[in-house]
Amino acid sequence: MFVSIIQDIGITSLVSGGLALILVIAQRYLNDYGDCKIDINGKRLITLKGGSSLLNALSENQIFIPSACGGKGSCGTCKCQVLEGGGPLLPTEKPLLTTKEMTGNVRLACQIKVKSDVRIHIPESIFNIRRFQGVVSKIEDYTYDIKGVIITLTEPETIDFKAGQYVQLETPIYAKVRQKVGRAYSISSDPGNDRQIQLIIRYVPEGICTTWVHQYLNEGDQISFTGPYGDFFIRDTSADMIFVAGGSGKAPIKSILEYLSRVGTTRRMRYLFGARTCKDLYLTGEMHAFEQVFDDFEYIPVLSKPCPEENWQGRIGYVMPVFPELITDPANTEAYLCGSPAMIESVKKALIELGVPKDRIYYDSFG
Amino acid sequence: MDINAFILFWAAIFTSNILLTNFLGMCSYLSISREVESSFGLGMAVFFVLTVTAGLNWVIYYHILVPFDLIYLQFIVFIIVIAAFVQLLEMLIERFTPALYYTLGIFLPLITVNCAIFGVSLFLVIRKYSFIQSVAYGAGSGIGWLLAILMLAGIRNRLKEKMIPQGLQGAGISLIVTGIMALAFIGFSGIVIVQ
Structure with missing residues (x-):
């Protein structure tokens, strides 16, 4: 009885072990693509062993293409232009690329395997990462x-x-x-x-x-x-600016305001911060303090559901109805939005309806 | 089972089509039959894997499982063999014919869980086929499956422009179409008896 159990287990393990061994050996020989070269912007040449994904190959060489999902092909942030050696477009890439990107050779770096010499183009700023x-x-x-x-x-x-x-x-x-x-x-x-x-x-x-x-x-x-x-930073123009943030979306705007207060600006700026209750407000004093620093700046927190006991004196509702009041010259306004994707979508729609040019709406959306 | 392997091959395609008479391998059949091109790719992959795993599993069954009295483990062993073979095949195709690899792409790993492939391995044991018969039955079933999915893809392509009641769109109408196709294939039955 005992011997037969051991024998059965042994034989099954042998069969699966043998198959696994074949796979390991095959992997070793078949996945060996020799040395491949990656040409980046025609300026840098990296030589490495082929077989890994483009994203990993680059990060091993200290070039960090942004990636939020860790190479699973679900976020679509690791887009980069592959001019040569990327192979045909994969079904896993298609849902995350626009038609324009597909014709422009834009690919997802995490899905492409480096199997031959590859020529890619990435923004110069990535070298800084x-x-x-x-x-x-x-x-x-x-x-x-x-x-x-x-x-x-x-x-x-x-x-x-x-x-x-x-x-x-x-x-x-x-x-x-x-x-x-x-x-x-x-x-x-x-x-x-x-x-x-x-x-x-x-x-x-x-x-x-x-x-x-x-x-x-x-x-x-x-x-x-x-x-x-990221490319969510202040454009150097003289247009009016409106900042809209929600929750922890205050972070990049705070950085922008601190930067502007140091270098100085005369641009007209309005900052709308959307939150639910008084408990969600923070750094309010610091933001109001900027009103003294800049020539033309106002910080307006808007609460959607202030509790009665909070005795909220400020604005109530969503941020969108406040826009017509704050944006005096829509055609000459830049909008900087940071918040949840849903908030960005509705704010963007409201701004476009008001006449703010679409290409002047910059946003940082976090999922 | 005393039946000519060549006849068995044709029988597996028409009279006892694995999909239309046994209704095996339905999930990928329903989900990948929107485009003729991709269903052809999947069908080819199924055909190839079926042919080879039928032979492989026959060898393993009669030369390992039977002598060591391990028949009760056949389900597990068959699945392991299929999974390993699909993996190996994927690596080989990726290395030597990248073009085919990109066409099959995501379909290859899907085949591991295609019950038509597992079903064929079980049938060849139950029906006591010889090695040659098994390979012929596997290849025939593969072609039969390819034929069925190609037909459905063609029909679904035409259905795109037709008015279909909302509740029946997608899987609903595909199942009805499959049913009618299966009825048509009954016309072939009785010509050869494989079991």
Whole structure:
């Protein structure tokens, strides 16, 4: 009885083990594409062993294309132009690309395997993206679910970014989370201070990164991130500006305002902050203080559901009805939006209806 | 089972089509039959995997499972063999014919869980086919499956321009079409008896 059980297990294991062995050997020989070259913008040439994804191949060589989902092909952030050697468009890429992008050779770097020499084109700013090590020097509670985290850089010691850009925080393996993940957060501090960055992080129930930041991260802990990413920064014009933010969307706008207060500006600016109740408001004093700094600036918090006991004196409702009052010259207005995708969509629609040019609406949407 | 392998091959295509008489492999059949091109790709992959795994599983069944009295493990072993073979096939195709790899793309891994393939492996055991018969039955079933999905894809292409009641759109009308196709295939039955 006992012997036959052992024998049965042994034979089944042998069969599956043999098949697995064949697969491992096949993988070894078949997945060997020899040395492949990646030509980036005709300026940099990387030689590496073929077989891995373009995204990983580049990040191994310290070139960090933004990616939010970690190479699963679900977020569509790792778009880059592949001029040669990318192979035909894959079914996994199609849903995330527009027709214009498809004809322009735009591909998802995480889906393409480097099997031959590849020629790609990426924005110059990506060369600026690095991996940074830092130490958490301060964690502040802004509201019951929003924290501000200040990171002092250790390696490299300084960062060069534009106000409004974001970094991608890397969460370590902790508690039940068995995989490292990267999540994007906007920098909320002034680029003038290049030794520290501040992030504003709202707790998302079950969120891998936010749970880590809110419940496990302590002052003095090591932290690493890549960046800076994104094209959500101030355009250097003289047009009026309207900022619209919700929740932790305050972060990039705070960075922009701090930057502008340092370099000085005479542009007309209005800042609408949408929240639910008084409990969701934070940094209100700091934002109102900018009204004294700039010539023409106003901070307007709008609450959608103020509780009666809060005795709220400000505006009630959504931010959209306030637009006609604040935007005096729609054709000459730039809008900077930061918030949830749903909020961005409705705000964008309202702005376009009002006459704000579509190409002057800049936004940073977080899912 | 005493039946000429060549006859069995044709019988598997027409008189006992794996999809239209046994209704196996329905899930990918319904979901990948929107375009003729992709259904052809999937059908070819099914044909190839069916032919080879029928032979492989026959060898493993009669030369490993039967001598060691492990028949009760046939389900697990067959699935392992199919999964491993699909993996290997995917690697081979990716390496040597990238063009085909990109056409089949996502369909190859899907085949692992296609019950037509597992069904054929079980039938060849139940019906006591010889090795040659098994391979012929596998290949025939593969072509039969390809034929069925191609027909459905063609019909669905035509249905695109037709008015179909809302509740029947998609899977509903596909199942009705499949039913009518199966009825048509009953016309072939009785010519050869395979079981």
